[in-house]
Amino acid sequence: xxxxxxxxxxxxxxxxxxxxxxxxxxxxxxxxxxxxxxxxxxxxxxxxxxxxxxxxxxxxxxxxxxxxxxxxxxxxxxxxxxxxxxxxxxxxxxxx
Numbered sequence: 001x002x003x004x005x006x007x008x009x010x011x012x013x014x015x016x017x018x019x020x021x022x023x024x025x026x027x028x029x030x031x032x033x034x035x036x037x038x039x040x041x042x043x044x045x046x047x048x049x050x051x052x053x054x055x056x057x058x059x060x061x062x063x064x065x066x067x068x069x070x071x072x073x074x075x076x077x078x079x080x081x082x083x084x085x086x087x088x089x090x091x092x093x094x095x096x
Contacts, residue, residue, distance in 0.1 A: 011072070016057045024053060024071060026061055036061050036069045 014034065018025035024036045038053060053059065058075040 011060050011062050013058065013060055013075070016053055016055050016059055016071075019051070019053060019055050026059060026069075026071070028061075034061060034069050036071050038071045 012028050012034075014026040014028040016024050017027045017033070022037060024038070026034045026036050028034060036059075053071060053074060057077065059071045060073040060075065061069050062072050063069050
């Protein structure tokens with residue numbers, strides 16, 4: 001698979017309002033709803049989770065050469081709810 005370059009000049013911030021599998025919807029600060037994905041092994045340092053992006057997370061997004069928008073950074077959380085993942089004893093789920 002060919003790697004796609006992300007345009008870092010058009011970085012926007014927003015809040016994840018929907019998380020369905022690998023598809024996310026981000027509401028930008030000006031109110032636009034942007035469908036997004038995450039690239040590769042996107043993980044939060046020091047926190048082992050089944051899915052690193054949760055609804056309510058503030059994120060940075062950028063447009064890619066393949067005409068898709070990608071979450072490129074999760075901004076620091078103020079709080080979160082976490083539980084142990086079922087059948088995955090060493091991983092957790094971030095719920096919100």
